[in-house]
Amino acid sequence: MSKDRMLRLFHADALDLLNITNSLKQVCEDLASPTFRMARKDIMPGCAIKMQLCxxxxxxxxxxxxxxxxxxxxxxxxxxxxxxxxxxxxxxxxxxxxxxxxxxxxxxxxxxxxxxxxxxxxxxxxxxxxxxxxxxxxxxxxxxxxxxxxxxxxxxxxxxxxxxxxxxxxxxxxxxxxxxARDGGDDADPxxxxxxxxxxxxxxxxxxxxxxxxxxxxxxxxxxxxxxxxxxxxxxxxxxxxxxxxxxxxxxxxxxxxxxxxxxxxxxxxxxxxxxxxxxxxxxxxxxxxVAPPPAAGVEAKEGGGVGxxxxxxxxxxxxxxxxxxxxxxxxxxxxxxxxxxxxxxxxxxxxxxxxxxxxxxxxxxxxxKPEYTGQQELDCVIIAVYLGGGHRGGQISEFLLALLEDVHAMRWCSFCKVGTGFSNVERQQLGERLQPFLLRNGPGVRPPACYKLSGKEVRPDFWVTNPQRSLVVEVRSDIRTIVSKVFATPYSLRFPRITKICWDRSAADISSCAEVERVVLENKGRLAERQAGVGSKGSKPGQAGRQAAAARAAAKRRQQRSGVVGAARLPDVSGVQRRSGAPLAGREVHVINYCCDQQTAAQRDAAKQRVGEVLARNGAKQVAAPLRTTDYVLARHLGEERVRWLHRAEGGSSTNAQAAYDVTSLAWLAAVDEAAEELPVM
The missing domain is CATH 3.30.470.30 (DNA ligase/mRNA capping enzyme)
Incomplete structure (x- = not known):
């Protein structure tokens, strides 16, 4: 039963009063009698109002x-x-x-x-x-x-x-x-x-x-x-x-x-x-x-004038x-x-x-x-132009115009996105020094190199890279828009791209291509079409969209139930965790039996699983869903007697894991390893 229907069943005026007061307590107190009819009320300053929605x-x-x-x-x-x-x-x-x-x-x-x-x-x-x-x-x-x-x-x-x-x-x-900050807990406000x-x-x-x-x-x-x-x-x-x-x-x-x-x-x-x-x-x-400071190291004028x-x-x-x-x-x-x-x-x-x-x-x-987006993608792009910054980065390289390879045979590159985050000041300095010999100051009468395909709607850069073959390749991570872009020469572009790595050993001929991006987008559109099939489609009859949405949700639930991987066995997502230098568990394979007490809620168990997974990833360990012959450690928050006997029998040769030699210990050992930053003897 929907919220609106429940309120209407409670009282004929309940929904109207909730919308202008945003207080369920006031609704219950003022409309306690079903025979009472509320005089028309309007919004009042100092009283929260439900937002108009889209x-x-x-x-x-x-x-x-x-x-x-x-x-x-x-x-x-x-x-x-x-x-x-x-x-x-x-x-x-x-x-x-x-x-x-x-x-x-x-x-x-x-x-x-x-x-x-x-x-x-x-x-x-x-x-x-x-x-x-x-x-x-x-x-x-x-x-x-x-x-x-x-x-x-x-x-x-x-x-x-x-x-x-x-x-x-x-x-x-x-x-x-x-x-x-995440100190709001479950009651955090949007x-x-x-x-x-x-x-x-x-x-x-x-x-x-x-x-x-x-x-x-x-x-x-x-x-x-x-x-x-x-x-x-x-x-x-x-x-x-x-x-x-x-x-x-x-x-x-x-x-x-x-x-x-x-x-x-x-x-x-x-x-x-x-x-x-x-x-x-x-x-x-x-x-x-x-007032601009002196030009940044490695950024000087070439042919078209100086950096100022x-x-x-x-x-x-x-x-x-x-x-x-x-x-x-x-x-x-x-x-x-x-x-x-x-x-x-x-x-x-x-x-x-x-x-x-x-x-x-x-x-x-x-x-x-809103434009739809694919999941996070990593693409290799070449720098074809640079932008100077202002403020505390005045006169220094601040952003880059990146390109993808359109045709490997014709050696032509298409403008793809503009990026200015993800690299440190030291890397910014290094990029400026490496690019300096190949920068052409942009100005009246200056044309970009003929090997660049541009839309003409890009923000005007301060410098062009004259030879992309001598430029630098960077790895960019972002969502790809699945709506055709008219700002850059590529059919699709990125939202909030970030440079994740400078590929010093890569050339402009080895980067990602436009065809690769189109393939990712088409695959994603296929999944979106399955997910949105029939939901609110054009020409739908009144009420039909809701029934179609419910049918789509039921189908998704059936697909999830048919899946061979249940939620409890699914490993935590640690794709965004950075590995520490000198990781003590590098090359180690770890299986975790349980992460917390059984009495805790599903949300608490999921949070504990994520925390343990991040500690393992930070220390270089590879987590597996089941103990194998190659597994080094088996960890648990608590171990029942039957589970301990099974694990030791596996080590002794009475199971399919006959050659397993993993150590069985508790999560307290993992916490000690993380704090000491070294592999310790098992507890």
């Missing part, structure tokens, strides 16, 4: 069809925290998707001065409720930082670190792509933990301190895309077009050439920006007042960035989708301009379209 579309055509021929706005879906900001007099509250107030809970109070500075209240008793996303803008690079950066920025503002402090050390470490996809991305791709900006280079920015309450009345029944006008009037704008409001009197600035159709965002210009020296870094204004546009045609929607893909954003959200704002509604007036 329907999922599997294609742009499907999203356009759901607009029903009506005018709409297409917004780039930003990678941030969805928050409602309630302003009531001098009081500011921050409500998450689950209705939790995160002002004191998550240090959002550091943003209070920004809200008070920019939100206009006509009278002292007035109130405003904003709906939007909170993110982090990197002023030096002119880009948005990934999802986890908000937490680190909040910590830096709370601690009032100096502007030159790199957000990758001490307690306020950088969490741009990974490493967020505003802190993010979506499942974002958490997986963060866990698989830890961010090094070398990728982190300084505190003075970032600003916390709240993108307000809707307004729900103005003055003394709710405006959710008005059209989105009207609410956009009210939103514009309710906020004072900080020009791009002016600094943001200091958060908690710190060097971390903040601002609120109204995300309105066809309006450029007043984002701070990258490095407007920064003493000039302002990136002092040219950011091209007008428009992340929301009104439209009526599929081409209008496609235009903004291309912007989202080129910026490596999550996708787009399309909203009918005539629609009201409805709490907890997924009727289709808001539709989101």
């Amino acid at each position: 329907q999922r579309a599997n294609s742009l055509e499907e999203a356009f069809t759901r607009m029903r021929g009506k005018p709409f706005t297409t917004e780039v879906k930003l990678d941030g925290y969805r928050l409602q900001i309630h302003v009531k007099g001098s009081e500011v509250m921050y409500f998450s998707r689950r209705g939790r107030e995160h002002g004191r809970l998550s240090d959002y109070v550091v943003f209070d001065e920004v809200v008070r500075h920019q939100v206009r209240l006509a009278e002292p008793g007035d109130a405003v409720i904003l709906d939007g996303e909170l993110g982090v803008w990197n002023k030096s690079r002119g880009v948005f930082e990934p999802f986890g950066g908000v937490r680190s920025a909040m910590n830096a503002a709370r601690e009032r670190v100096p502007p030159e402090h790199v957000l990758g050390t001490k307690s306020y470490g950088w969490q741009g792509n990974g490493g967020r 505003v802190e933990g993010g979506s499942q996809q974002q958490q997986q991305q963060q866990e698989q791709e830890p961010t090094s301190d070398d990728d982190a900006p300084t505190a003075g280079e970032i600003e916390l920015i709240y993108f307000a895309f809707d307004i729900l309450f103005v003055g003394k009345e709710s405006v959710i029944t008005r059209s989105l077009h009207e609410r956009h006008s009210l939103l514009k009037d309710a906020l004072s704008c900080i020009p791009a050439d002016q600094p943001g409001v200091p958060c908690n009197s710190s060097c971390v600035g903040g601002r609120i920006i109204a995300l309105l159709p066809d309006q450029p965002l007043p984002l701070p210009l990258p490095g407007a007042a920064a 020296g003493g000039a302002a870094v990136g002092c040219a204004a950011v091209p007008e960035l428009v992340l929301s546009r009104a439209g009526r045609t599929l081409a209008d929607m496609q235009r903004m989708y291309d912007v989202a893909i080129s910026r490596q954003d999550e996708g787009i959200v399309c909203k009918q301009l005539e629609s009201p704002w409805k709490p907890d509604d997924r009727s289709g007036s808001w539709v989101k379209m």
